Amino acid sequence: xxxxxxxxxxxxxxxxxxxxxxxxEFAFDVETSGEHRGVPALNRVTWISLASRGGTTVIPMGHPxxxxxxxxxxxxxxxxxxxxxxxxxxxxxxxxxxxxxxVFQELQPLFFxxxxxxxxxxxxxxxxxAKYFGQIPPPPYGDSIVAxxxxxxxxxxxxxxxxxxxxxxxxxxxxxxxxxxxxxxxxTVADYAWMDAWTTWLLYTHLRPxxxxxxxxxxxxLEMDVLEALLPMRAAGAPVDVAALERLRDDLRTRIVGAEAxxxxxxxxxxxxxxxxxxxxxxxxxxPAGQGLKPKKTTKTGAASTDAQxxxxxxxxxxxxxxxxxxxxLSKILSTYVEGYLGNEESGKASRIYNGRIYPTFAQYGxxxxxxxxxxxxxxxxxxxxxxxxKAIRDIIEPPPGFALLVADYAQIELRILAHFAKxxxxxxxxxxxxxxxxxxxxxxxxxxxxxxxxxxxQIAKGMAYAILYGAGAQKLADMAHISLPKASHFMxxxxxxxxxxxxxxxxxxRTARRRRPVPYIKTLLGRHRxxxxxxxHAEGLRKRAERQLVNSHIQGTNADITKLAMTRxxxxxxxxxxxxxxxxxxxxxxxxxxxxxxxxxxxYDAMAGPEMQLLSVPLTTDVKIVNxxxxxx
DNA sequence: CAATAGAGCGCT
DNA sequence: AAAGCGCTCTATTG
Numbered sequence: 001x002x003x004x005x006x007x008x009x010x011x012x013x014x015x016x017x018x019x020x021x022x023x024x025e026f027a028f029d030v031e032t033s034g035e036h037r038g039v040p041a042l043n044r045v046t047w048i049s050l051a052s053r054g055g056t057t058v059i060p061m062g063h064p065x066x067x068x069x070x071x072x073x074x075x076x077x078x079x080x081x082x083x084x085x086x087x088x089x090x091x092x093x094x095x096x097x098x099x100x101x102x103v104f105q106e107l108q109p110l111f112f113x114x115x116x117x118x119x120x121x122x123x124x125x126x127x128x129x130a131k132y133f134g135q136i137p138p139p140p141y142g143d144s145i146v147a148x149x150x151x152x153x154x155x156x157x158x159x160x161x162x163x164x165x166x167x168x169x170x171x172x173x174x175x176x177x178x179x180x181x182x183x184x185x186x187x188t189v190a191d192y193a194w195m196d197a198w199t200t201w202l203l204y205t206h207l208r209p210x211x212x213x214x215x216x217x218x219x220x221x222l223e224m225d226v227l228e229a230l231l232p233m234r235a236a237g238a239p240v241d242v243a244a245l246e247r248l249r250d251d252l253r254t255r256i257v258g259a260e261a262x263x264x265x266x267x268x269x270x271x272x273x274x275x276x277x278x279x280x281x282x283x284x285x286x287x288p289a290g291q292g293l294k295p296k297k298t299t300k301t302g303a304a305s306t307d308a309q310x311x312x313x314x315x316x317x318x319x320x321x322x323x324x325x326x327x328x329x330l331s332k333i334l335s336t337y338v339e340g341y342l343g344n345e346e347s348g349k350a351s352r353i354y355n356g357r358i359y360p361t362f363a364q365y366g367x368x369x370x371x372x373x374x375x376x377x378x379x380x381x382x383x384x385x386x387x388x389x390x391k392a393i394r395d396i397i398e399p400p401p402g403f404a405l406l407v408a409d410y411a412q413i414e415l416r417i418l419a420h421f422a423k424x425x426x427x428x429x430x431x432x433x434x435x436x437x438x439x440x441x442x443x444x445x446x447x448x449x450x451x452x453x454x455x456x457x458x459q460i461a462k463g464m465a466y467a468i469l470y471g472a473g474a475q476k477l478a479d480m481a482h483i484s485l486p487k488a489s490h491f492m493x494x495x496x497x498x499x500x501x502x503x504x505x506x507x508x509x510x511r512t513a514r515r516r517r518p519v520p521y522i523k524t525l526l527g528r529h530r531x532x533x534x535x536x537x538h539a540e541g542l543r544k545r546a547e548r549q550l551v552n553s554h555i556q557g558t559n560a561d562i563t564k565l566a567m568t569r570x571x572x573x574x575x576x577x578x579x580x581x582x583x584x585x586x587x588x589x590x591x592x593x594x595x596x597x598x599x600x601x602x603x604x605y606d607a608m609a610g611p612e613m614q615l616l617s618v619p620l621t622t623d624v625k626i627v628n629x630x631x632x633x634x
Numbered sequence: 635c636a637a638t639a640g641a642g643c644g645c646t
Numbered sequence: 647a648a649a650g651c652g653c654t655c656t657a658t659t660g
Contacts, residue, residue, distance in 0.1 A: 056639090229647040274655050276641060299641065305644055332643060336653055367650060378652045381645035390644095414646090449656040480648095544647070556646090585646045585650090 003055035006190050008097055013106050016050065016057040021109070023052040025116035025142065027201035030128045030597050031181045033062075039359045040127035040378070041235050045100060046181065047189065048129070049197035050109075056201070060186070063427050066092035068185045068616040094186050098428040104132040112138040118142035120200045122227060123364075127234045136231045139224065144200050145222050147207035149365035150216050154531060158365060164199045167206065173200075184524075196588040218527045219561075226364050226564045229571035229580065237357035238379070239579045239591075241398035244452060245342055245353075248392050252334040266319035267291070273327055280319065291320050331385065337393045352377055362583065369553045370528045370560035371513060373587055380584045383605045384634070391631035397589075398579065399628065404597040407633035408604050408624040409587035410562070412437050415465055416503065417525075417558045421618040425501035431618040438462040444498045445491060461627045464495050468502060469555060471548030510535075513550055522554045525615060526561035530554070560613065570607035575600055589630065597626045 003019040004012040020026045031047035032038075037624070060399045070090040088150065097224045101531045111117060111133065119125035122143040128137040145158050157163075158561040164170050177184050177192040184192075264270045269289070271278040283293050284304050295304035296313050304310075314321040341353035341358060352358055360376060366373025374380040383390030399405045408415075415437050419428040429439030435450060442453040442461035452462075463481040472480075478488035496503055513520040513535060520535040530553035534546035563586060570580060577593040579601050588608065592600035606619065607613075609622035 188657095272656080274642095276656070278656095301640070303641085305641080328643085332654085335655080336644070340653075366652095373651055373652065375652060378645085381652065383644065385652060467648075470647040474647095477647055547647090549649065556650065559646090587646085589640085608658075 005057060005194065007057055007059040008095055010098065010102065010106075013059065013098060013103065016059070017106055017110055019055050019057070020050050020052050023115070025118060026050055026052040026110070027118040027142075027144075027197050027204055028121060028125060028129075028195065029191065029196040029200055030125050031178070031196075031455075032128060033182045036354060038125050039354065041131070041237060041359055043128055045128050045132065047193045048103065049193040051197035052112075053201075053205075056198040059103055060094075060097045060190065060357055061103050062096050063186055063189060064088075064091075064182055065184065065189075066094045067188050067599045081293060083233055083291050089183065091185060100132055104129070108133060108156070114140070116140045118144065118200065118204045120144045120196075120203070122146075123230050123234050126231055130231070130235060136235065139228055139540070141224050141227055142204055142208065143224070143227060144203040144207060146227065146365050147204065147211055147220070149216060150219060150223065150529075151207060151210050151371075152531070153368045153529070154533075155594055160199060160203070163203055167203065168199075170199070191576035201601060214529070216527065216529065220570065221560070222526060222564060223364060224573075225568035229567045230362060230364065231364065232360065232571075233580045233582075236579055237354075237359040239357050239398050239400055240341070240353055241396050242342075242353060242356060244392075244398070245338060245396050248396075249334070249338045249342060252330055252338060255287060256330045256334060259323060259330055263320060263323040263327055265321050273324065273331070274556060276303070276306060279324070280304050283311075283324075289469065291318060293318065293321075303591040306509050329389075333389055333393065337382065341396075360582065364564070367560075370524065370557040372560075372583060374582075379582050385631040386634070394630040397630050399591055402594050404594050404600075405578075405581075405627050405630060405633075406597070406601050406604050406624060407587065407627060407630060408590075408591050408601075408622050410559075410608065411621050411623060413559050413562065413586045414469055415554050416616055416618050416620060417555045417562075418465075418469065418505075419618045421554070422499075422501040422505040423617065426497055427499060427502065428618055438465065441462050441465060441495075443498075445494050460491060464491065466631045467492070468495075470552055507552055509551060510547060520550075522550055522557075524554060524557035524561050526558075526560060526565065530557055561586070562613070562620070566608040566613065569610075569613070573603050573607055575603055578603070592626075602627055607629070 001015060003016050007013050007016050011626045028048060028050050030045045032043040033046045034044040036042035039048045039328050046062045047058060047060050049056065068089055069092050109131065117126065119138055122141055126137055148155065148158050148163055160172055172195045173192060177188055211217060260273065262271060271282055271502065274337040281290055283291050283306055284295050286292055293314055295310065297305040298312035299305045308325060311325060315325065339349055341352045343349045360374050360379040361376050363373045363375065383393050385391050386393055415427065416431055419431055422428060426440060426444045427437065430437055438458045438461045439450050439453045441464060442457040444448045445461060446457055460483065463477050467477045472491040474485060474492055477492065478485045481488065511524060513522050514531065519531045519533050521529045521531040523529060530548040532550050534542045535550065537543045537546065537588045563583060567580065567583060567588065575596055581589045581591055588604065590604055605622055605624045609620050613620055627633050
């Protein structure tokens with residue numbers, strides 16, 4: 001029996017499910033509505049479409065519209081004011097539809113079976129439907145966005161529409177139906193949702209064999225396990241102390257008003273502190289209107305830079321500079337981390353806190369190196385705990401009563417990975433001897449005993465380590481370590497003599513990558529690829545850049561492999577009540593019932609650094625802290 | 635009005 | 647001529 005195209009009756013639903021149920025794997029896609037349509041823990045699913053070999057179906061369950069009956073115009077000009085006013089579309093009543101309860105009850109056997117559930121960005125769709133099932137559908141999973149990313153991590157747009165257009169030359173959403181399905185007619189949305197499931201199926205069946213052909217089955221399996229670990233995280237979100245955030249808002253607002261006034265007083269004029277052209281005038285314009293400072297730095301377009309680095313020369317010497325830097329710090333925190341979450345009526349910012357929780361999205365496909373990215377909100381760039389303001393921000397994560405926060409991070413993991421790849425030498429030995437890596441490096445470079453290494457020497461060594469990782473030049477090192485350029489060059493030469501194995505590793509890696517066809521690439525510890533076409537560029541600047549990216553990707557990507565593996569291990573071994581909250585590249589934070597905090601910490605430790613995680617030829621160590629607030633961890 | 639670019643800045 | 651991100655604001659362009 002063929003599959004019905006649009007399902008509005010129980011009989012059709014049973015037919016559709018019987019058809020899909022005959023298959024081992026199926027793709028699905030949800031359309032969501034409501035205030036929180038982008039938050040899968042809270043949104044309302046108004047359509048679900050299913051596709052598999054030979055058939056695709058779409059199931060509406062609460063679409064509000066029928067046909068569009070009056071005008072196609074979306075806005076009209078007001079005669080009196082000349083402004084545009086939105087015109088609400090007028091629709092006929094929608095057809096009778098099944099309810100979500102009816103639909104998900106029937107879908108239960110399909111989703112809670114051994115069939116492979118495939119979607120494009122599957123975490124979103126799986127968590128969206130999990131609410132209706134009362135639990136998260138089990139693996140196996142497939143994800144066409146992850147597949148496309150593993151095959152080409154450099155692709156700028158991984159969305160379903162760009163991929164479908166690139167592969168099939170097909171464009172089916174010119175009007176942006178998917179952005180707001182409830183604003184479109186029933187038939188339009190039916191076609192749209194149907195296409196989403198169908199194209200997801202097409203893409204997946206096209207891409208999945210390519211994963212195998214490219215030798216990426218290992219990372220694919222890792223990423224599907226990561227996807228599984230992300231589901232409960234995304235479903236639960238992270239609890240936030242709203243009252244503390246509001247107090248912080250009030251405090252910052254007061255301080256900013258003062259800071260702003262002080263800038264104006266010092267400058268002798270009022271201007272827009274956030275406008276670069278105006279800041280340039282005030283700082284670099286001739287006296288008396290401006291401060292007459294000499295620009296120390298230009299932006300990439302050649303303008304006089306007013307960033308903190310450019311102004312640092314005049315710190316303590318010019319009152320406008322000092323006050324401006326203070327203002328800048330406060331206003332960054334307020335707008336990004338406080339009002340960005342609480343919302344702000346005046347500027348029209350929406351709140352990002354729902355039921356006392358934020359729901360950051362961790363995109364496992366969000367970077368070219370294999371790391372996660374985080375957005376809406378980005379929780380990976382919260383200010384560090386070494387300032388009071390940073391502490392206050394981090395501390396808005398509030399464990400519920402009876403819960404502790406476990407915070408674990410890998411110690412110097414990128415340097416350990418570097419030592420592992422270099423296989424031998426002073427860095428490698430230093431990790432085995434349990435030395436502080438930077439102290440050990442300083443001791444080697446300067447030829448002094450470790451106990452004689454002072455802070456300045458350690459700072460230079462640390463700068464050196466990151467210079468190697470990121471491929472910085474002598475100038476950058478000089479800036480970082482606050483030393484002269486000749487000194488920096490000298491230390492870099494000494495470093496090269498003291499750690500020949502590191503430079504041999506880099507050369508080797510470059511050679512291996514260059515030999516690969518058709519495009520040069522590296523493989524991380526767990527087999528992830530990073531392609532760098534520019535490694536063969538004839539433009540020296542591009543080629544050198546690609547060389548730096550290659551070394552960095554090898555190390556950063558291996559770090560991502562290890563952290564992602566640790567997350568999957570944690571997900572499998574976590575005790576009842578434990579919940580992963582967030583991950584910041586080399587760090588994992590977890591909620592744990594207070595009474596099992598010790599056992600929980602041991603489980604987390606083992607997941608991150610237990611015997612099975614000793615994947616490197618140097619020890620991989622982790623520090624797990626049991627705290628009440630995040631800032632206490634550092 | 636919406637989208638984009640540029641500058642700037644938070645993090646590992 | 648330092649790798650990888652996302653967010654906010656202003657100014658400009660469509």
